[in-house]
Amino acid sequence: MDDYKGTIQACTEFDKVKDSLILHKAMQGIGTDEKAIIDILAHRSNAQRQQLRAYYVTAFGRDLIGHFQSKLSGNFRRTVRALMDRPVEYYARCLYEATKGLGTDEEALVEILCTKTNQEIKEIKAQYKKDYLCDLKADIVGDTSGDFRRLLVSMCSAGREEGTEVDVDQAKVDAQEIFKASEARWGTDEAVFNRILATRSYAQLRAMFEEYSKISDKGIEGAITSETSGDLRDGFLSLVKSVRDPCSFFAGRLHKSMKGLGTNDQMLIRCVVSRAEIDLVEIKEMFLTQYGMTLGDYIKDDTSGAYRDLLLIIVEGEN
Known part of the structure; x- marks a missing residue:
């Protein structure tokens, strides 16, 4: 597909029998052929990996994920498990x-x-x-x-309004309600933020963000940052940023996972694997624009071994 924005492509010459034999051999005896595992998993779509799961248990009498879990370790094992799950x-x-x-x-x-x-x-x-x-x-x-x-x-609760229709008058009302519940009063009525952010469609929220910017110099993100704190602030900001621009949101998440001392490997794995067949190409472009360094270079500096090799191949989309 010309408009496909993922980095992992379905293998055009996919052969579940051949792949299963290679994976089984890679985990036989002492030690593990990590490169063979990477070469297959990073170049198969999730749908193809599910076919491997199904065939493997029939051919070898054991669960493929379980076999990986018993032979691999650390963040490499976590990433392989993430790839093998639906x-x-x-x-x-x-x-x-x-x-x-x-x-x-x-x-x-x-x-x-x-x-x-x-x-x-x-x-x-x-x-x-x-x-x-x-x-x-x-x-x-x-x-x-x-x-x-x-x-x-x-x-x-999964009860958000859906659709692409926008009611501009409602967007203005919602923006005023949030303004009155936050910047225009002493203290903050978080329930107003919650009700509007949790129930309006994404299209309606984007319209509300635009209306809010007309009545507040802070904008909706600035209002949330100044009027809320802790996990609630992170939740509201994540919701707003993901509605406004999902690629920018996930680029920010990836940067957060690796900046400073230490690495939040669970966040890094989650963002890379979950977006690999959705929009990781655009996320990489946004990452470079926002942080002046490629996502691949960040990963090289922050990870090591087979874990790094697997992440890099997913991110770079190497064939």
Whole structure:
């Protein structure tokens, strides 16, 4: 497809039998042929990887993901697992891991729930229930609190208006409501932000952002930054940025995962893998524009070994 913006292409000469034999051989005996694994997984679409999963268990009597898990380690194993999951499985697992154990990965919750369509959220919730035998909304309620919890519950309800029609008068009313609930008063009524940001269609929100810029020098992002804080601020900002420009949002997420000391590998893996068959080409271009350095060079400086090799091939879209 001429308008395809992903970096991973479906292999035109895909042969699940041949690929399965190569993968099986790569994991036989002591040690693992990581290059062979990378050469196949980074050059197959997710749909083709699902065919490999199905054939592998028939041919060799063991689950391919389980075999990878037993032979690989660290961030390379995490990236391979992310590639082998169906997208809905991966999102459900990221959300489960974000709420289980010690602490909460608020950034994963925000990144997934605040950027998905109603249908995607419904599918993720169903997969979550199937895989973990528990309810996503209940787990979110049990692991978060306050206004941030209310935002995530709103997102999880999958009730956003959809469509491309724009009511300019309503956009003006919404902009005024947010202004009166924040900049025009002492204190902030977060419930007004939540109601409008969580219910309006993306097209309607973009119109509201434009109207807000006419009545406030700060703009909607500036208002959120000055009037809210912590996880709630990150949630509102993520929602606004992803609605306004998804590629810019994910470029920012990738930069955040690697800037400063240390690397947020889970965020890095999640952004690279989840966007590889959607818009990673445009995200790379936006990354270069915003940060003056290629995404590939950032990854080279911040990662190592087979993990780095796999990420770079995904990002660069090498055939």
